[in-house]
Amino acid sequence: MKKHIVINVAGKVQGVFYRASTKAVADQLGVKGIVRNQPDGSVYIEAEAEPGILEMFVEWCNEGPEKAHVTAVSTAEAELKNYRNFEVVKK
Template identity: 60%
Template sequence: MKHFTITVYGKVQGVSFRAATKAIADQLSIKGIVKNQPDGSVYIEAEGDQFSVNYLLDWCKEGPDNAVVEKVDVSEGEIKNYLNFEIVKKRRI
């Protein structure tokens, strides 16, 4: 089991990046989160087996059809034991 923190930069908000990431993660049995960042990037925490996480990392370099990925930052971290993969939306005050 691996844990990766991934930040995807470019035209990645408003193009269904989070929904597409969740669909791919669910297909691969990856657990974690995906959320939009204030700077326009998308932040992902992904946990799964090496093959599945590598597949997700490769997919992040392209993203969904209307995305324009400029850069992907990846770092390995400690397992957080997520129970599923979910889209984190902004909290409203």
Template identity: 65%
Template sequence: MKHLDIIVKGKVQGVFFRKSTKAVADQLGVKGFVKNEGNGDVFIAAEADTTTMDMFLDWCKEGPEDATVTSIESHEGELKNYRNFEVVKK
């Protein structure tokens, strides 16, 4: 298992990015959360095995249909052992 903090930049708010991220995370078995940042980015904390995480990251680079992802940053972090995947609202 590994933990990644992922920052997605581009047109990623107001395009159902968080809801779509949760659907994909639930389908793949990724645990963690997704939230909008004040600067227009989307922040994702994700935990999964390496293979699953690679598939999840591939999806994050595209996002949902109306999103335009310009870049993605990911940093490994400490495992938090999340129980599920949640959408965090402000």
């Protein structure tokens, strides 16, 4: 059964290929959703997948790409939106 979670990632996560890396990992795991930068310097992610896959995805979000420095990750469950793919949203 698919779940939808909202993930907020804080730290040095902009300008370090965080969004592109997130998309690559999401595609690899089969996670659907979106990722975008927030004005406050954090990264916002909506992710949909099986619970076990979301766990692995959130684990990756805590690490991020090589140059990122993640200080906090929060997750919350939300309503399923049935995304078709994983997209980097550019403002």
